[in-house]
Amino acid sequence: MLILECPYCGVMADETDLHGGGEAHLKRFGPGSSDDEFETYLFHRKNPKGVHFERWRHVSGCGKWFHAARNTMTLEVYATYSAQTTEPPQDVIDAVKAKHPDWEGYK
Amino acid sequence: MRRYSAFAIAREAARYHTGWERAWKSPKPKKKYDVVIVGAGGHGLATAFYLGKNFGITNVAIIEKGWLGGGNTGRNTTIIRSNYLQDPSAAIYEKARSLYETMSQDLNYNVMFSPRGVMMLAQTEHEVRGYVRTAHANALQGVTTEFISPERVKELVPIMNIHGPRYPVLGALWQARAGTARHDAVAWGYARACSDMGMDIIQKCEVTGVRQENGNVTGVDTTHGQIDCDKLAMVVAGNAGHLAEMAGFRLPMESVALQALVSEPIKPCIDVVVMANTVHGYMSQSDKGELVIGGGTDGFNNYTQRGSFHHVEETVRALVETFPIISRLKMLRQWGGIVDVTGDRSPIIGKTPLGNCFINCGWGTGGFKSIPGSGWAMAETVAKGEPGSLAAEFGLNRFTEGRFIDESVAAGVAH
């Protein structure tokens, strides 16, 4: 039963107020992309045992999408941040590194 | 292998059961095998069994990071059915179902396959149409199902409230020869038979790397050292993505927690398996008397084998509404397993980008029922180096081509 802080509302939102949206920072491939690119975009998902960047929507709250850096083994949430980003911002990276100095970083 | 029978029990009883031999051996790994199978769950063991039985390949190691049968094989709700809509699914699940029918005899181990019948309730007009469609498809696929009336539903399950204030029961898709089996026994029975064929089952042995040369697999590194092989079969759940990464490829798949629970045991009150997809719940009663109840999957990646409680709530309230007499019964235990869900929620069986490395994964919430069929298809794929007809359509290439096997079409998503 997760709780995540909605960066827009500033409240700790219960999992039942939220909707998980899978991997964050996907790059959309449209017409003109190769079959491989398109398949990767639609289906190939990071599925790490450990640090994961993902999308959530505060569905019965403000209705906004946000991103979370979360550990899939411990469920620790390092940070939540704006969905209007194409990769995790530095402070989020730092927050993860602070807990896991040997973490390989976002790729 | 000394055969199990009532006679054997009587013989052993005379010496207070001190003479039973091990069901399977626990050898040290050899340096090299023809085939190494990663994962001693139902699917991995079944793959090994049919490699031996159908292809005479017995120089096989099945390696397991935990204890055999300890993944989803030992934590599911044991439903076996084959009333799938799409041709490839119906084919492999029906193959599995028919193998379950004779599994106890084939393995000389009572897996308690109980063809008690599975019904999937239709509670909206839309669901009625979906299930009637499935019944039509099944008839042509050689899967015996029928769409039955609410009255017949009530006859089969007298404790059901078919006039729920919210969703009346409008009928059900009924597969009389579907049912349940004792999940642990399936793994144990296969393990005993594989061990008897001379295969090595190596527990508490975790794969730490996949060795390859010139694009072909040559072996694995494990916590018990390097083990070489000609062919490698990855047959795991909840860890497939991780293994694939070691082998250098990615899978169209995510891992999430799926939950189940049981009630305290009571005397028999429900003789068939009931699945209600509109309200999200399914239930059967084990031979011990527990009501075995399946819940939903979490909406986020998770490897903890713990799920979120609201899924339990959702399932339980659906079942209390459907079976009002259970309200004063009690939940005895809840648990979770990690299931791998693919882009179209159907499994992946076949070759991988790495030569001589084969994969069988992504069974999502439907793994247990498919075990013998999956093992059969995987064994053929490994032995021949190419998928046979059962496996052919489950290859990874379907995601590139857009040739999905989507079962959510007619019948919700629960298994």
Next chain:
Amino acid sequence: MSTRLASGGRLIDRSKPKNFTFNGKRMKGYEGDTLAAALLGEDQMLVGRSFKYHRPRGIVASGAEEPNALVNLGQGDRFEPNQRVTTTELFDGLTCTSQNHWPSLEFDVGVVNNYAARFLPAGFYYKTFMAPAAAWKHVFEPVIRKSAGLGQVPTEADADRYEHYYHHTDVVIIGGGVAGLASALAAGRSGAKVLVMEQTHHWGGRAAVDGGEIDGQSVEAWIDATVAELEGMENVTLRTRMMASGVYDHGYVLGYERVADHTPGDGRPRHRLWRIRTKQIVTATGAIERPLSFAGNDIPGVMLASAVRDYAVNWGVSVGDRTVVVTNNDDGYRTALTLKEAGLDVPVVLDARPEATGPLAEAARAAGIRVEPGRAIAKVNGGKRVTGVSICLQAGEGAALEEIACDAVAMSGGWSPVVHMWSHCGGKLIWDEAQTHFRPDPDRAPTGHDGEAFVVTAGSASGPLDLAGVLENAYEAGKAAAKAAGGKAIRKAGPKADAEEAQPMAPVWIMPQGASIKKRMKMWLDYQNDVKVSDVQLAAREGYESVEHTKRYTTLGMATDQGKLSNINGLAILSDALDQEIPTTGTTTFRPPYTPISFGAIAGEARHEIFQPIRRTPMHQWHEDAGAYMEPVGHWRRPYCYAKPGETNEQAVNREVLNTRENLGLLDASTLGKLIVKGPDAGKFMDMMYTNMMSNLAVGKCRYGLMCSENGFLSDDGVVARIEEDTWLCHTTSGGADRIHAWMEEWLQTEWWDWKVYVANVTEQLAQVAVVGPNARKVLEKLNAQAGGGMDVSKEALPFMQWADGKIGAFDARVYRISFSGELSYEIAVPASQGRAFWDALLEAGEEFGVMPYGTECLHIMRAEKGFIMIGDETDGTVIPQDLGLNWAISKKKEDFLGKRAQQRSHMTDPERWKLVGLETLDGSVLPDGAYAVGEGDNVHGQRNMIGRVTSTYYSPTLKKGIAMGLVLHGPDRMGEVVDFPTVDGTNTVIKARICDPVFYDKDGEKQNV
């Protein structure tokens, strides 16, 4: 015999007797009794039968760990099986019956299993019942099912109500014993918000039974004073009858409050499930005494030593006149002393340790009790109750030294901390060699959302078993938790007790040490499931070496007590059999709930009418009053048809179709989704969302549009209207409004966040009515005439596929000239608050024009007659617009739209994809829904080759014949060909249907365009 003592019983009120019945026999207890205490007070030693062998079973414990004493409680709509008597509060009029026997508790036919026990070892069923193959289903399984199970099946729906409650706090303290209270003091003094929950109805746990002093007062007095102090703290909440059922991730705790189990029918909710979010959890859950494994340790009258003591002190109940105590630790002596003090006979204390030198042993000797060190029980005599014991050397093989007559045996095998709450969320354990138990490893606590530990253990749940150690540990735990939760530091000292000296306990896993296999087959580990020492040893011998294998093979710890008494003993036996250390063997996983919780409580308020929300349109009540047959569509309920008295639904539907085509029909279309899309970039956005071009739609016009998923599949459709230069209104399907709204927001927020577009869902702001049929214009004109104004709805002013704002009669309305039926049709939106009034006005004004409301089935038929597709019928998540001949609605000019790239993949452009056509049977009959068309031969799986399927099929009352749509291989190229549809109705017939144009009615669209 067990009986009520003349005096004593700190928890009962002898001035308040309570009557109850057990198996129909009238009995009496007192307020404050548990059902267990009351039964023992009435000498009811035999209370049930075991699961497998149907052996006689008596009460073993005094709390939640009880494995045996489960009863069928209550009757009728308040009947509950498997109720544990040790956790059931006695109330007046309670009725209960014993379980798992036939015909009676005293004489149970099932006990034949007991005599055959030698042939029924662990896992015997895996080795037999295999031949003949059909026998399992037809013979063996039914017999096993009938003899298994425990409680009876309820026959009625539940009379009670349940509810949930969300609570947010800083610290939750689980357990209200002295440890929990000491933790609460610390946490309370820190100012943190604290909730203390206790599963029984009294505070203080077991400490008062064991005696001693805290801060110079008796334990009992300290408990009272502490509870009073805590009650005086505003930041502390105390709650009894509330068990922590489970600890879940991120500080989520489930509290199971049994509000009215002891006051049935008083109108309160029976159970309340607390869903608690807390920063920190203190588990002050105590410890559970372990049984000892000796032959016959399951005979009624053999009990945990602490339980024997509890019954005497708490409830004034003696479980026997002569009680033999057998122990491997000092604590057992407390029971001997307590019984002696109560004037009861303790013939001997058998101490398995070679010497008994501790102060408690000395006290026992001083009290005149015979103490026998190095001794064990060779065998308990008796059947349905204990009659005596044979004693032997613990170090030997069990040769009887002496027979001692007794009617009860109190056993103590040491204590194990209750680690469930610690473990549920991943807390790890370490093995404590000195106490021979697993205890929480404080360095490996469960971690929460911030990655920090969120559970601390307090008191004996941490390991210490003496009062002084418990208090010190608990107070520190409370302090630590409060600090972690943001409380202030406290200096005030915690409660203290004097340290006691004790002789170390000795691990004793079987008794005697060299017991023969015959004896081991009589040593019970799991009383309820009938798992014996020999069964665990058999599992190990057969290779079921993992603790999980052993558990599953033998069923050890899988009973309703989940192994609270049996697990550690079983692990020890298994470790010994495998010749490995106990920590190497490890434990099985602890899973919620701690003890079983009712399904009713889990379901909470979600019953009957509020099981799930029902969405209602403003006209909903009218439909119900009109007797409409309502169909669930998502959470909505929509009228399927309005059958008149004497009419079948089918007749009603046909009438509605004909009337709408000939006169005037009204459809409540309020459920259709209505989304406003506005902004400078709205046009660009609309072009991405829809397959068609929407940016070039003229203001005032309407256009039918399709939406696809990124995977290319058709997901929704509807009519789009351009409202202003920068504003569009999108209609979605009834089920699609929220989904498509979320879909639009997702793209705007996560992909094109720099686009200036706002979306609002106005679905529920508006009631929408489709006014359909040749008389549609007339009724609107009449309304306008009545009101003396209104908008011009003529063909010229409002042509087909346009919309206008204005008044219809007295109503502010937006009117769309669109048609899903092929008739002259106006879809009119008015504010929802006036929806019902508008509907009424239309019905009244329409009377002279033959107005009738119509339902969803009529809608479906009319659209099928016109060859319009329906999302969910023609589509199923695998269909792309191209399959449905909708290429005209897919823009070729646009570079991109959602789904476009997907539709370029090889399988999507495959000419072999099935395509939409019309189908008409040769005999005019209606094709079965969902039927498949077959081709020649079989596929690779040996399945019949299929070449198409029916997607919609109806009887058309307009055309007086069956009509259908379907997807067929090369369908559009095969017009006029006949295909075969086998039936599944058991007749083995094949229906022949001809492929035709899917538009069956008014192909040129003249009727809608008048």
Next chain:
Amino acid sequence: MSNAVSALQGASFDGYCKVEEAGLTGMITLRGDLASKGVAKAVKAATGAAMPGQGEVTEGAKGRVGWMSPDELLLIVDHAEAAAIVEAAAKSLGDEHSLVVNVSDARAVYRVKGAACREVIAKLTPADTSVMQPGMLRRTRIAQIPAAFYLEDDETAVLVCFRSVAQYAFDLLKDAAKPGGEVW
């Protein structure tokens, strides 16, 4: 308009708190740049209230304004005035990128009155009702539907949900407020 009715037409229930449907209430969704002067001006004109901060609801002479999301406000006004206010606000915002819509009839509004009003709602929502004070607004869910609530005073909670589930919400609140269900 005389023939306009609220979803439950003022239904009420006397439990250990009183639950009543508030009747017709004007509600307007305003989406725009909440930092812009134009929005503040339109809000002030419509309600007399100041711009609410995150999680707040403010009160003015003519109505209240709730913070719904970083780009959305809820204006609570007189039902009969709502349409005119929408028009005025839209006009006042002019070319500024924004969206003003009347959602008065898309909602149902309840008052839960009594000392235990927070407790009754706490049976249904995962949000922490104990920290709620007048001036705060929380969007969350009750049981299986989205809802928002705020306090008019310490003993009056106002709860807003969608109109189609008005009956469900009322039944939930009734069930939660039933005598005998007192938690504290």
